[in-house]
Amino acid sequence: MRRGPARRIWAVIAATAALVLAVPSPAAAGDTHIYSHGWETSLGRVYEGMSQVRPNTAVTNQPSDGCGDYFSGSPLYQTMWYHVAGGTDEDFFELGTGHQCNDTKRYYYWGLNNSHGQWIPLGEINGVTNGSTDHTFVIKKAYNGFSGWTVYWKIDGTTEDTYGANSSISNDLDVGLESYCSTCRMSGYYIHNLQYLQGGTWHPWAGRDGEQVNKPTMCGEWYFVDSRWAGETGNGIC
Amino acid sequence: MTTSRRPLILLFSLLAAIAIVIGVGVKNRPALAATNACINAIPHAAEYGRIDGVIRAENDSVDVVARWQEARVAQSLSYQSPLRAMSPKSTLTVCLFSGQFVTPTAPLPDGSVAPPHSALRLVVSDTGLVTLDSAGYLGRMQPETPQDWLGSMSAT
Numbered sequence: 001m002r003r004g005p006a007r008r009i010w011a012v013i014a015a016t017a018a019l020v021l022a023v024p025s026p027a028a029a030g031d032t033h034i035y036s037h038g039w040e041t042s043l044g045r046v047y048e049g050m051s052q053v054r055p056n057t058a059v060t061n062q063p064s065d066g067c068g069d070y071f072s073g074s075p076l077y078q079t080m081w082y083h084v085a086g087g088t089d090e091d092f093f094e095l096g097t098g099h100q101c102n103d104t105k106r107y108y109y110w111g112l113n114n115s116h117g118q119w120i121p122l123g124e125i126n127g128v129t130n131g132s133t134d135h136t137f138v139i140k141k142a143y144n145g146f147s148g149w150t151v152y153w154k155i156d157g158t159t160e161d162t163y164g165a166n167s168s169i170s171n172d173l174d175v176g177l178e179s180y181c182s183t184c185r186m187s188g189y190y191i192h193n194l195q196y197l198q199g200g201t202w203h204p205w206a207g208r209d210g211e212q213v214n215k216p217t218m219c220g221e222w223y224f225v226d227s228r229w230a231g232e233t234g235n236g237i238c
Numbered sequence: 239m240t241t242s243r244r245p246l247i248l249l250f251s252l253l254a255a256i257a258i259v260i261g262v263g264v265k266n267r268p269a270l271a272a273t274n275a276c277i278n279a280i281p282h283a284a285e286y287g288r289i290d291g292v293i294r295a296e297n298d299s300v301d302v303v304a305r306w307q308e309a310r311v312a313q314s315l316s317y318q319s320p321l322r323a324m325s326p327k328s329t330l331t332v333c334l335f336s337g338q339f340v341t342p343t344a345p346l347p348d349g350s351v352a353p354p355h356s357a358l359r360l361v362v363s364d365t366g367l368v369t370l371d372s373a374g375y376l377g378r379m380q381p382e383t384p385q386d387w388l389g390s391m392s393a394t
Contacts, residue, residue, distance in 0.1 A: 031338075033354050035345055065285070069370065071341045072285040081344045084314070091314065092344050111342070114311055118374035119341050119355065122317075151315065164316030172347075180340040180354070212349035 036220030036230040037176025038211035040196060045085040047170040049140025049152075049197030052080055057189040057231070058130040059103040062181055066100035070107060070124050073100045074181035076232065077109075078189070082139040083172035090117040091168075093139050095153050097128055099186075106130065110139075110153040110161055123153075123161050140197050141169055173205075177218065177230045188219055188231035188238025195226070272297045275362050276333035282368045286358050287339035293357070293376075294334035296383040303330045303361060306384035307371065324363065331362040332371070332383050341373035 040047075059076055066073015079096025095110045106128040111121040138154040151165040175191055194205040204226040211228070213220035216236035222228045229238035272295040283289050298306075304319035311317045321330070335358045343352040355373040359382075362368050372379070381387035 033343075033351060035351055037345055037349070039345075039349065066340075069282070069285050071370065071373075072287075073340065075340055077342055079342065083344070090344075094342060094344065096342070109342075112311065112314060113344065115313060116374060116378045116380060118310065118372045118379060119343065120311060120372045121370060166314060168314075174345060176345075178342065210349055212345065212351075214351065 032180055032182035032217075034179050034214035034218050034232075035176055036213045036218040036232070037174055037178075038220065038222060038228050039172060039174040039209055040194070040205045040207055041172045041209045042207040043196075043198075045169060045171040046198050047082075047173055047196045048142070048200070049138060049202075050080060050082050050170070050173040050175075051136060051138045051140075051193065051195040051197075051202065052175050052191050053134050053136050053193040054078065054191045055132055055134055055189055056097050056106065056128050056130050057186050059099045059181075059232075060185045061183045062099065062102050063183070064102040064104075067105055070098060070100075070109060071121065073105075074184065075100045075179075076181060076184055076186060077178040078230075079176065079178060080137060080139070081172075081174040082170050083174065084168045085171035091115055093151060093153070095137050095139050095155070098124075103130070108155055108160070125155075125160065134192075136193075141165055142200075143167075175228070175230075176220065177232065179218065179232050181232075182217065184232055185234055186232040188229045188233060190223070190227065190229055192223075192227035194228075269295070269297075272331050272333075275331040276335075276360075279331075279333055279360055279362050279368055280335075283333070283335050283337075283358055283360055286341060286370070286373070287354070288337045289335050289358075290337040291335065292333060293336050294332070294382050296332045296385055297329055298332065298384045300324045300326050300328050300330055302384045302388070303332060306381065306387045309387055310372075310381070321361070329364045331364075333360045333362060334358070334379060334382055335360070336376055339373050341370075 063074045076099045077096045082093040084091040090113050092113045098107050108125040110123050141151050149165045149167050153161045195202045206225050208222045219233045219236050219238035220230045231238045276292045276295040304321045307319040339355040339358050341355050346352050356376045357379050358373050359371040361371050
C-alpha cells in the first residue's frame, strides 16, 4: 500500500476517534423508554380516522439537551398512533407534541412508520405553548372519489399536512405518552373526546379495549370509555 | 457518556472506520469523501442518542436522494421529498449510523414497549446542512442508500 493512501486511512481513523471521544452523549440516551397508552381495536378494520382532545403539558426536571434538532436529547412525546391495517403491524401515522431541552423546545410533529419499521418525519411546528388550553388532534383518511384517498393531519381544525394515500384504513387507534427521560415529570393530563371516524361520521370510542402503563414512573388510567389520564408523575398516580 | 462505555465505543468506531475505508477502496475518493462527511456529522448525530459507528456513507445527487426518499413511502403516500427544493447541482451525503436513539416509536401490537431505534439516517448537504431522514432498526433500513435502491430497481 502506498504511503499516501495509508496516511489518509490513519487520518480518518484518528478523526473518528477524536470525534467519538469529544462528543458527549446524553447520559441515559435511550436507556429509559417508557409509555402510558390506551387503545381502541374492538371494531376491527373500520377506523378511517381518529381524534383526541388534550392540553400540551409542562415537563419538569428534563435535561437541557436536545436543544437543536427535533426528536433528540431526552424527549417526551404526547402523541397518538393510527395503525394502518393491511400492512405490517409497524405501519402507522403519528401526530403529537414533543418536549425537549428542559421543556424549552416544544413542537408539534407528524410522521409515519413504513412497513420496514422506519420512522420518517413529515413535518414539525416549533414554538408550542404549554398550558391548560385543550387542543384537538386529528388523523384521518378520506375518499375523494376520482382523486382516490387522502390522509390529513389536523391540529385545532387546521390541516397541517396532507398527502394522497392508499386505501388501507386502521384497525388500531392508540393514544398516550412516550418518554425517553427517567428524571422528567409531567403531571397527569386529561385526554378526552376520543373519537373514531367511520363512514364519514365521528363516533366516540366505546371499548376501553386495552392499556399499558410503565408504572410507577408513568401513570395512566381510563376515566370513561372515551377519555383517559396519562402522565409521568413518578409514583404511578395521575 | 459514562467512562465504562468510551473504550467500547472507541473500539467499535475505529473498527467501523477501518472497515469502511478499506471496504470502499483507498482509490475511491468520492466514497472517502462521503465517509468523511458522515464522520464530521457525528456530533450532530449524537444529539439523537448514542452513536456506535458509521455504517454507510454515500454521495448522491439531489434528484437521486429525493427519488429514493419518495420510493420508501410510496406504498403509503404520494409524497414529494422536501429535498427537491434544493439546487439540483448540490451533492448530498446519506449517512447511516448505528447506536441507540430517542426518535419516536410506537407500542408493539401487544401493547408492550418497542425497543429504541438502533439505526439513524441523516442527509448532509455540501454546505453542511444536516437533516434527519429516518430512524429504525439495524438490518431493517432497506434500501439503506439511494444506490441500493437503484440497484434493486435495475435487478427487477
